[in-house]
Amino acid sequence: MKPPPFEYVVADSVDAAVAALAAAGGDGKILAGGQSLMPMLNFRLLRPSVLIDINRIPGLAFIEDTGDAIKVGALTRHHALETSPVIARHFPVLACAMTHVAHLAIRNRGTIAGSLSHADPAAELPMLAVLLDAELVIAAPGGERKVAARDFLVDALTVDLAADELVTAIVLPKLPASTGWGFEEVARRSGDFALAAVAATLTVSGGKIAQARIAMTGVAPTPRRASDAEALLVGKALEPALIDAAIASVRAAAEPATDLHASSDYRRHLVGVLAGRALRTAWRSCGAAA
Numbered sequence: 502m503k504p505p506p507f508e509y510v511v512a513d514s515v516d517a518a519v520a521a522l523a524a525a526g527g528d529g530k531i532l533a534g535g536q537s538l539m540p541m542l543n544f545r546l547l548r549p550s551v552l553i554d555i556n557r558i559p560g561l562a563f564i565e566d567t568g569d570a571i572k573v574g575a576l577t578r579h580h581a582l583e584t585s586p587v588i589a590r591h592f593p594v595l596a597c598a599m600t601h602v603a604h605l606a607i608r609n610r611g612t613i614a615g616s617l618s619h620a621d622p623a624a625e626l627p628m629l630a631v632l633l634d635a636e637l638v639i640a641a642p643g644g645e646r647k648v649a650a651r652d653f654l655v656d657a658l659t660v661d662l663a664a665d666e667l668v669t670a671i672v673l674p675k676l677p678a679s680t681g682w683g684f685e686e687v688a689r690r691s692g693d694f695a696l697a698a699v700a701a702t703l704t705v706s707g708g709k710i711a712q713a714r715i716a717m718t719g720v721a722p723t724p725r726r727a728s729d730a731e732a733l734l735v736g737k738a739l740e741p742a743l744i745d746a747a748i749a750s751v752r753a754a755a756e757p758a759t760d761l762h763a764s765s766d767y768r769r770h771l772v773g774v775l776a777g778r779a780l781r782t783a784w785r786s787c788g789a790a791a
């Protein structure tokens with residue numbers, strides 16, 4: 502399959518990219534890693550008249566410690582997140598999740614902002630952004646705006662981004678000390694999109710859970726936090742009965758669909774199993790378990 506014809510514009514600055522989007526009058530698309538956009542063009546699911554290549558804009562690929570947060574540039578590749586010592590130190594759950602995204606060749610090209618803007622309902626990065634309360638920095642003709650990841654991800658393949666807006670960075674607030682994490686995913690084959698995946702963090706103080714975060718993907722149109730399960734866990738030690746209650750709550754919060762790969766019932770069962778495993782790992786990894 503070949504893409505429909507398009508005009509190709511190379512932007513050399515954020516302002517130039519935003520101006521090119523505005524000039525395209527709603528018919529332009531940003532080209533980042535191209536790992537989702539090119540298949541969409543080849544299958545004729547998208548027919549933009551202009552592609553605006555942002556790969557040569559300087560200063561859009563970085564991982565920077567800003568004190569209480571880590572700021573990641575829009576063009577930062579998946580493989581850079583996977584191998585960054587800064588990410589490994591502050592967000593090992595994110596580094597681990599990246600190893601489940603596609604294959605190395607794709608991770609060498611795919612970018613953090615591309616994954617978030619594409620918003621595949623089974624993707625790992627949107628789930629991690631929701632887990633970590635990430636905020637997206639967006640350049641628009643009138644200036645800059647910020648939006649929380651959970652508001653940005655509106656629906657499957659649908660985000661809160663106007664036709665003339667460009668994501669420039671993602672801000673990840675650092676986690677409290679004594680935070681453990683777990684990540685669990687099941688896919689049909691290594692490198693496939695997840696049938697379901699769960700990422701969890703537990704912050705422990707005095708042997709009790711002070712803060713719990715559980716995010717899931719592949720089981721709803723957008724990644725979501727299991728807020729009721731999180732609330733159940735706070736103030737308690739992670740005992741087996743509590744894990745069972747959290748699993749039931751996670752399953753209740755999932756809205757999985759049936760497709761060629763798995764039934765809704767299977768995905769609902771699976772997300773509970775994965776949540777239980779992720780919570781146990783998170784509890785162990787913050788040194789709370791014997």
Ligand SMILES: Cc1cc2nc3c(=O)[nH]c(=O)nc-3n(C[C@H](O)[C@H](O)[C@H](O)COP(=O)(O)OP(=O)(O)OC[C@H]3O[C@@H](n4cnc5c(N)ncnc54)[C@H](O)[C@@H]3O)c2cc1C
Pocket residue numbers: 530531532533534535536537538539540575601602603604607610611612613614615616617618619621623624625626662666667668669692693694695
């Ligand atoms: C075989 C295969 C397997 C894959 N498996 C997985 C997987 O298991 N898990 C997973 O999460 N992903 C998977 N992917 C997708 C991959 O991670 C993509 O790289 C990613 O989703 C998109 O990133 P990109 O930089 O390539 O974006 P592109 O393809 O360049 O763009 C994607 C969309 O985002 C828009 N966009 C890109 N950058 C910006 C920006 N800065 N501002 C505004 N809009 C922007 C584009 O216009 C386009 O609409 C797979 C891809 C392939 C080809």
